Amino acid sequence: MQNPNNTLWIKSPLATLNLACAGGVVVRGNTIVELVAEGNTPNSQIDETFDASQHVMLPGLINAHHHFYQTLTRAHPVALNKELFSWLTSLYPVWAKLQPEMVDVSTQIALSELLLSGCTTANDHHYLFPRGLEQAIDIQVEQSRKLGVRVHLTRGSMSLGKDQGGLPPQSTVQSEDTILTDSERLIHRYHDHADGAMVRVALAPCSPFSVSTDLMKASAQLAEQHDVQLHTHLAETHDETEFCLKMFGQRPVDYLESVGWLNKRTWLAHGIHFNDEEILRLGKAGVGIAHCPSSNMLLASGQCPTLDLEAAGSPVGIGVDGSASNDGSNMIMEVRQALLLQRLRYGASRITHQKVIDWATRGSAACLGRDDIGEITVGKQADLAFFRLNEIQFAGAGDPLAALILCGAQRADRVMVAGRWRVADGCIEGLDIEALKARQRELAAQLR
Ligand SMILES: [Zn+2]
Numbered sequence: 522m523q524n525p526n527n528t529l530w531i532k533s534p535l536a537t538l539n540l541a542c543a544g545g546v547v548v549r550g551n552t553i554v555e556l557v558a559e560g561n562t563p564n565s566q567i568d569e570t571f572d573a574s575q576h577v578m579l580p581g582l583i584n585a586h587h588h589f590y591q592t593l594t595r596a597h598p599v600a601l602n603k604e605l606f607s608w609l610t611s612l613y614p615v616w617a618k619l620q621p622e623m624v625d626v627s628t629q630i631a632l633s634e635l636l637l638s639g640c641t642t643a644n645d646h647h648y649l650f651p652r653g654l655e656q657a658i659d660i661q662v663e664q665s666r667k668l669g670v671r672v673h674l675t676r677g678s679m680s681l682g683k684d685q686g687g688l689p690p691q692s693t694v695q696s697e698d699t700i701l702t703d704s705e706r707l708i709h710r711y712h713d714h715a716d717g718a719m720v721r722v723a724l725a726p727c728s729p730f731s732v733s734t735d736l737m738k739a740s741a742q743l744a745e746q747h748d749v750q751l752h753t754h755l756a757e758t759h760d761e762t763e764f765c766l767k768m769f770g771q772r773p774v775d776y777l778e779s780v781g782w783l784n785k786r787t788w789l790a791h792g793i794h795f796n797d798e799e800i801l802r803l804g805k806a807g808v809g810i811a812h813c814p815s816s817n818m819l820l821a822s823g824q825c826p827t828l829d830l831e832a833a834g835s836p837v838g839i840g841v842d843g844s845a846s847n848d849g850s851n852m853i854m855e856v857r858q859a860l861l862l863q864r865l866r867y868g869a870s871r872i873t874h875q876k877v878i879d880w881a882t883r884g885s886a887a888c889l890g891r892d893d894i895g896e897i898t899v900g901k902q903a904d905l906a907f908f909r910l911n912e913i914q915f916a917g918a919g920d921p922l923a924a925l926i927l928c929g930a931q932r933a934d935r936v937m938v939a940g941r942w943r944v945a946d947g948c949i950e951g952l953d954i955e956a957l958k959a960r961q962r963e964l965a966a967q968l969r
Contacts, residue, residue: 581641804833
């Protein structure tokens with residue numbers, strides 16, 4: 522059993538992004554305290570050593586966008602082979618039947634799947650609060666603490682039902698007062714502003730087509746008042762642009778600006794259909810973009826202009842998106858998807874394996890407004906992912922770091938969050954994963 526007060530030298534990884542730690546890293550408490558150059562030994566007094574010579578070491582991957590509950594509706598028969606709006610309207614009535622235990626179990630499933638794929642910090646965008654599900658975020662906090670994964674949970678919302686010209690059914694929307702009061706409750710109860718925070722809360726109206734203008738404005742004001750972040754889906758499809766033009770007389774970015782969201786506090790999921798002038802405005806404002814390649818391909822939404830956004834000044838991160846439009850929550854596989862999709866747009870020499878790993882670590886951290894995670898440097902949180910290259914798809918591989926992405930790594934062998942091993946030998950410490958999967962299958966069948 523690991524002693525949290527020990528000083529641990531993770532020695533001589535097989536490969537890493539940062540050559541300054543070719544000899545390994547020293548971890549004390551929840552922090553990286555020393556980088557060791559190749560061939561050197563640490564200056565710190567060492568209590569324990571872990572030999573990483575068979576492992577590629579990465580900063581823990583950071584998932585910038587997800588909907589955990591959707592793991593219950595993966596490959597759902599009603600949603601197959603559809604694009605966003607018809608996919609959503611097929612699934613809303615199914616999701617409206619969500620129960621508290623379903624949120625509990627699907628949160629554990631999604632977080633476990635993420636953890637096993639090298640993810641140490643996860644965002645979730647939960648926006649469904651049908652009657653009886655008012656404690657959804659509280660349930661998610663409890664489960665994330667048990668698993669020891671760092672989370673950014675967003676208090677999502679939908680207030681524009683079909684009766685008001687929106688897309689979601691009336692039973693899934695809440696009044697604006699209810700949404701704002703609960704948002705404030707969750708911030709007070711769970712949001713930790715400090716460095717090393719394990720739980721942060723952000724405010725996340727679902728999309729322009731499911732909340733009112735007043736709620737967008739009020740959410741921005743509340744976020745500023747409590748110094749928390751803002752998140753939403755934006756510019757995912759042409760349908761959405763048409764909806765905004767019809768409903769508000771504005772394109773999505775103009776609408777976002779008019780409701781007070783065009784600032785550093787905001788990060789957006791997808792960010793596909795921007796024109797050149799909009800990209801410059803988003804970059805100048807420092808709005809972050811969570812690129813979700815699998816979801817964008819599955820729903821045939823389009824390609825995010827990642828490098829243009831980055832050049833303009835926007836942080837770019839990577840998200841797996843919900844498991845009804847991916848339909849997995851595997852973060853290292855998503856990094857590969859980003860490389861493949863973005864190469865179609867920008868070519869092979871500009872989209873390297875280092876580039877996509879950087880998006881999934883430093884870029885995602887910047888989207889979440891954090892500078893204490895996402896890098897292997899002294900003073901940062903000890904969030905690390907280790908992959909062995911012993912599976913069949915790596916047999917014969919040359920460059921180990923490139924192999925991780927190009928050959929298609931699927932599972933981390935070890936994962937450390939805040940200085941504690943949460944995955945060892947490919948298994949999550951203290952979790953009966955077979956029992957969890959069995960319960961998830963039963964609950965998913967109930968929903969169907
Ligand atoms: Zn989403």
